Amino acid sequence: xxxxxxxxxxxxxxxxxxxxxxxxGVTFDVAAGETVVLLGPSGCGKSTLLRTVNRLxxxxxxRVEFYGSDVATLDAVELRRHxxxxxxxxxxxAHMTVAQNVAVVPELLGWERxxxxxxxxxxxxxxxxxxxxxxxxxxxxxxxxxxxxVGVARALAAKPRALLMDEPFGAVDALVRADLQRExxxxxxxxxxxxxxxxxxxxxxxxxxxxxxxxxxxxxxQVAAPxxxxxxxxxxxxxxxxxxxxxxxxx
Amino acid sequence: MSYFLDHPAxxxxxxxxxxxxxxxxxIAACAIALPLGLLAARRPALSGWLLGALGALYTIPSLxxxxxxxxxxxxxxxxxxxxxxxxxxxxxxxxxxxxxxxxDRAQVDAAxxxxxxxxxxxxxxxxxxxxxxxxxxxxxxxxASIAIATLGGYVGAGGLGVLIFNGLTLHQPSMIVAxxxxxxxxxxxxxxxxxxxxxxxxAALA
Amino acid sequence: MSLARSRAIALIAASPLLARCGSKNGSVRVGSKxxxxxxxxxxxxxxxxxxxxLRVDRRFNLGSTQIALAAMARGDIDLYPxxxxxxxxxxxxLPPEQDPKAVYATVAREFARKYDLTWLRPSPxxxxxxxxxxxxIAARERIATLSDLAPKASALRLATIQEFLSxxxxxSVLQRVYGGFRFADVKTYDxxxxxxxxxxxxxxxxxxxxxxxxxxxDELVVLRDDKGAxxxxxxxxxxxxxxxKTYPSVARLLDAVSPRITDAAAQRMNAAVESGHxxxxxxxxxxxxxxxx
Numbered sequence: 001x002x003x004x005x006x007x008x009x010x011x012x013x014x015x016x017x018x019x020x021x022x023x024x025g026v027t028f029d030v031a032a033g034e035t036v037v038l039l040g041p042s043g044c045g046k047s048t049l050l051r052t053v054n055r056l057x058x059x060x061x062x063r064v065e066f067y068g069s070d071v072a073t074l075d076a077v078e079l080r081r082h083x084x085x086x087x088x089x090x091x092x093x094a095h096m097t098v099a100q101n102v103a104v105v106p107e108l109l110g111w112e113r114x115x116x117x118x119x120x121x122x123x124x125x126x127x128x129x130x131x132x133x134x135x136x137x138x139x140x141x142x143x144x145x146x147x148x149x150v151g152v153a154r155a156l157a158a159k160p161r162a163l164l165m166d167e168p169f170g171a172v173d174a175l176v177r178a179d180l181q182r183e184x185x186x187x188x189x190x191x192x193x194x195x196x197x198x199x200x201x202x203x204x205x206x207x208x209x210x211x212x213x214x215x216x217x218x219x220x221x222q223v224a225a226p227x228x229x230x231x232x233x234x235x236x237x238x239x240x241x242x243x244x245x246x247x248x249x250x251x
Numbered sequence: 252m253s254y255f256l257d258h259p260a261x262x263x264x265x266x267x268x269x270x271x272x273x274x275x276x277x278i279a280a281c282a283i284a285l286p287l288g289l290l291a292a293r294r295p296a297l298s299g300w301l302l303g304a305l306g307a308l309y310t311i312p313s314l315x316x317x318x319x320x321x322x323x324x325x326x327x328x329x330x331x332x333x334x335x336x337x338x339x340x341x342x343x344x345x346x347x348x349x350x351x352x353x354x355d356r357a358q359v360d361a362a363x364x365x366x367x368x369x370x371x372x373x374x375x376x377x378x379x380x381x382x383x384x385x386x387x388x389x390x391x392x393x394x395a396s397i398a399i400a401t402l403g404g405y406v407g408a409g410g411l412g413v414l415i416f417n418g419l420t421l422h423q424p425s426m427i428v429a430x431x432x433x434x435x436x437x438x439x440x441x442x443x444x445x446x447x448x449x450x451x452x453x454a455a456l457a
Numbered sequence: 458m459s460l461a462r463s464r465a466i467a468l469i470a471a472s473p474l475l476a477r478c479g480s481k482n483g484s485v486r487v488g489s490k491x492x493x494x495x496x497x498x499x500x501x502x503x504x505x506x507x508x509x510x511l512r513v514d515r516r517f518n519l520g521s522t523q524i525a526l527a528a529m530a531r532g533d534i535d536l537y538p539x540x541x542x543x544x545x546x547x548x549x550x551l552p553p554e555q556d557p558k559a560v561y562a563t564v565a566r567e568f569a570r571k572y573d574l575t576w577l578r579p580s581p582x583x584x585x586x587x588x589x590x591x592x593x594i595a596a597r598e599r600i601a602t603l604s605d606l607a608p609k610a611s612a613l614r615l616a617t618i619q620e621f622l623s624x625x626x627x628x629s630v631l632q633r634v635y636g637g638f639r640f641a642d643v644k645t646y647d648x649x650x651x652x653x654x655x656x657x658x659x660x661x662x663x664x665x666x667x668x669x670x671x672x673x674x675d676e677l678v679v680l681r682d683d684k685g686a687x688x689x690x691x692x693x694x695x696x697x698x699x700x701x702k703t704y705p706s707v708a709r710l711l712d713a714v715s716p717r718i719t720d721a722a723a724q725r726m727n728a729a730v731e732s733g734h735x736x737x738x739x740x741x742x743x744x745x746x747x748x749x750x
Contacts, residue, residue: 054364056360056363056364077366077367077368078366079366080363080364080365080366081365081366082366083366085361085364085365087357087360087361087364089355089357089360090357090361091355091357091358091359091360091361091362092358092361093358093361093362093375093376094355094358094380094456095379095380095455095456104365104367105365105366108365108366108367108371151361154365155365164364254736257736258736261736261738325528325531325532325533326516326519326528326531326533326534327486327514327516327533404518405518407486407488407514407515407516407517407518407519407528407533407534409514409515413515413517413518416518417496417517417518417737420491420492420493420496420518421493421496421730421731421737422647422650422731423730423734423736425734426736
């Protein structure tokens with residue numbers, strides 16, 4: 001407790017030809033080991049904000065710091081190898097096996113062959129995929145849920161200091177999604193990984209987050225723990241967002 | 252038909268020479284088309300212009316282009332190899348562009364996010380995925396090159412064209428048939444082999 | 458296969474042909490013009506060199522004399538069979554002479570001086586130009602010589618090839634030396650088809666070469682060049698002088714073969730290719746093995 005893992009200070013991104021900024025002067029901190037969920041409707045800027053951390057998106061103003069260093073001063077490629085990244089479409093490399101996919105970042109970092117092999121098996125076990133059965137499978141032969149698990153394993157393979165996830169469970173059905181959310185909670189608690197998670201699903205946010213950042217039109221509406229958000233919504237917008245559907249109680 | 256059967260060694264060695272011409276030209280053409288196609292794939296504005304220019308090159312009648320090249324490079328294999336390299340560009344570059352731009356964007360995004368450098372993304376993700384389409388381009392270019400390379404017989408480059416053009420001059424239809432038949436067989440074999448390669452590249456993606 | 462490995466393989470595969478493309482050494486390039494006899498002679502030369510272990514690159518079918526000489530000048534070929542008469546009149550633009558030795562001496566001297574080309578030993582074969590007609594027409598018109606034909610040409614049709622009309626020692630030299638020779642009709646044919654025009658009655662006179670296989674028949678008769686409009690056309694290998702320096706044995710090897718190429722041998726070989734439809738390479742091989750001429 002509590003080093004600041006990620007700091008956003010006035011982060012602003014403007015896309016050419018748009019009338020307003022995609023994200024405008026966003027400021028908040030993510031503590032080490034914390035799971036912060038960026039919640040909002042599509043177009044609110046949550047994905048853009050996420051991608052400024054690993055420099056897939058460049059800032060037009062403001063600063064993003066990763067464990068105290070301004071990311072703009074770091075080598076982007078090197079930075080990304082130490083930050084886990086998982087996306088909705090998963091993007092598993094179709095011409096590689098599951099094991100080769102998971103091994104990507106450790107290999108980029110030059111790990112020893114044996115260390116890589118051990119780590120791959122470790123991670124497959126972590127995401128509850130039997131290494132013996134899944135190691136040599138092709139992505140085509142995986143179900144949606146299995147693919148997403150491999151995606152998470154791949155993101156965590158090199159023991160990253162933070163994990164970025166962009167609506168990773170958006171493309172699977174409700175039962176699988178619930179399953180994956182449970183798994184992720186377990187993994188993140190076990191590894192104590194700092195996690196920044198993007199979703200538009202309120203229930204998912206309430207379930208997974210230590211703190212939720214509600215975003216709207218490129219700015220922050222409220223930052224609070226799930227209970228605080230439910231009991232004390234800061235604006236009418238937050239209130240409506242939270243009550244626009246069935247709300248599961250936090251377990 | 253009789254020449255083909257009576258002179259198997261001659262037809263064989265001319266076929267080998269023909270293969271050499273086409274192989275050298277294709278290798279050189281790929282070496283040029285790959286970076287050219289990559290450049291076009293990265294810059295959509297450029298790609299339209301580039302493919303248009305290469306397409307225009309392709310429509311130049313081969314005999315005319317060859318005559319110009321003989322002026323510049325003399326007789327022998329050089330002018331025909333250059334002509335083949337130029338003609339193949341269109342088919343090859345076009346397929347490089349199609350292959351690369353057809354790669355799943357999610358995989359490229361994931362690759363970038365995981366920390367692959369641009370050249371690593373190209374070599375480890377984009378090219379392997381674009382390979383079936385690119386091999387398809389090589390296949391088409393190979394068949395066209397086998398045909399066009401017969402003009403080599405006209406400019407002292409050797410190859411199966413020698414049989415065709417000598418047969419024309421000497422009024423020996425069976426020589427012409429022998430040359431054409433051997434070239435056709437060569438094209439069919441090349442097509443078959445490259446189809447196999449295409450198929451196995453595609454299988455590697457499954 | 459990794460990219461690096463495929464690149465390496467490509468370079469290795471390409472190197473032999475690239476080496477051949479780039480260097481002018483390593484093989485002797487033999488050229489020929491685009492008619493049967495030239496093919497046969499060039500094959501004889503090529504095989505004679507190969508028998509002695511030299512590597513030969515065949516660049517046959519080079520079109521006209523002009524193209525062949527241009528190829529020599531550019532260094533695209535090292536040698537080809539050429540005729541003394543053609544060289545004298547067509548290339549050097551000198552007036553025709555009748556003495557074969559004098560003609561040879563002139564062309565050898567001038568080619569060496571002007572073009573750095575060496576004439577090797579000539580063959581006895583004299584492939585002169587000629588006009589041929591059918592025995593029937595010769596009898597009917599009472600023509601045995603070109604002087605006989607000159608005034609009568611205006612009633613007759615000529616079948617010929619393009620080169621005969623355009624070369625200075627073609628139709629134009631006949632007109633100059635004999636007068637007349639204004640044919641009623643002149644049609645150009647492919648070199649091997651023109652005799653068919655004659656024998657099928659589409660033409661009355663055809664231009665010819667004295668060693669053509671097709672005229673060695675009973676049906677056709679060659680008209681005598683009584684005023685000597687045409688020079689002798691002895692064939693010899695013309696070689697780039699530079700090539701002789703690199704491959705001195707070329708002279709010896711071809712000089713050994715040339716004396717054996719007689720009129721009869723040439724005519725037989727031409728007939729074998731033209732009417733027998735045999736491969737010039739086979740015919741040349743038989744000649745060298747001593748089975749012809």
